[in-house]
Amino acid sequence: MKLRHLLAGFAFVSAAASAHTVWVMPSQYTLSSDNTWIEVTVTAGNMTFVVDKPVSADNLKLFGPDGKQQTIASHYQGKRQSLAEALLKTDGTYRLELSGAPRYMTFYKEGDERKRLFLDKQQAKAKLPKDATEVQTMQVVGKALAFVTVNGPTDAPLKATGHGLEVTLSKHPADIVEKEPVTFTFTLDGKPVPKLEVTLSHGGELYRNDPGRQHLVTDAKGKLTLTPSVAGRYLLETGLQGKADGIKADRRRDNLTLTFEVGLQ
Template sequence: MKNIIAATLLALCSSAATAHTLWVLPSHFVLSSEDSWISVDLSAANMTFVADRGVSPNNLTIVFPDGERHAFAQSYQGKRKSQADHQLTMDGTYRIELAGPARYFTFFQQDGQRRRIAANKQERSAQLPANASEVLTTRSRSRALSFVSVNAPNQTALALSKEGLELKLLTHPADVVATEPVRWQFMLDGKPVADVQVELSREGELYRDDAGRELLSSDAQGYLTFTPQEAGRYVLEASVQLDSTDALTDRVRESLTLTFEAALP
């Protein structure tokens, strides 16, 4: 019963959080000197880059150009936004990532009510009530990303983990330029995934009558091609929900946001 109550409370918190877009926003996307400091804002918000709710920086990491992952040197959680700082001590591309482990939840009907417990398919049998029906287990995961390059960009920090929803950045983030096409590929657990739904939005939404958001989707091979029409900072939000035959889950729910900058042509 305690597990069911805890899961119900978590569901209420999660629904509030999922109504907002989670993003990480670095102070700079391209730097020309080593030993520069980078500041990163974290928030969950309805409007692009207008901070609304500070989120925990505990799962925020930075991958250096040599592939080594580090915790941020200092961080702070605020009410509207959180912030973290780190020193970039080498040339190349850094990966900023806010991501926790995958979470498994099993949903079921009991006495006419919809309930859930924190358990995967292998764990659920020991926790489900005897009269549970319509049992379904989901795997949920979200990550927010951005990339910062110092002097010469490289590829090491762009490597995929082959876990969850990811972007294969065929166009390097440091090479995104307004009015030029960008080509990326969505991967799910290391394999191309088709028909990923995407929303692309640009900074300055607060000052426009039309939010100007663009709805896109990946093709049959997972490729996403688009052309940013104006220079500035963007956030790409993607999600996928698929049935699964995995030993641990019946359904996969994944979301990803990528913050990037389109340079002047």
């Protein structure tokens, strides 16, 4: 296995699902009353919003309008997807985030055979065979996001933290409508990411001869502007590789997905 074949979804999922894009989708993106339950789908698939592989919801987090983490009431992992439920008690915007600690894979070659260990650089030293060659460790971090707004929008859960790969929007997610532009800004550890490749797709892909995916690239300031052509649910996905700290890993891979809803004009 070569490093370029590293599967982007590994940070979230088991090896069985790692070839697929991971996303988080709430049953509703906007609600008109508080003390309302939502259901959240956590899954992975090759086609947009077509569930395929189960993804654990153990690392699903809910942040309230004040930015503080709240409780996920329950979650269940099925054969094709996981489902979670949460009670949104107050007005404002909530952040759903599937994320966890970095995962590590150490790749090496033994003779003519390529192998890997699910260990960081330091841990792998004791496990590597003496004749191992072409040793390299990859750190993988993934994040899947969605935002839900009850009555009026708030901004605290939308703010970047300065850690990892992040995205911010020029308008509130609850205010995105068809045929109106919205700008996305991507940062890595707080710094803009230029020339970042981003894919945008929307629901119903299974029923179109042309999937309708847009392949976009950020400008020098890490920004890209798009104008959704139709209302519906959208999936934004991106990722990048670069150098790691050299202590636990030689390389790092950061992955990010965001689902959002585009309203009618």
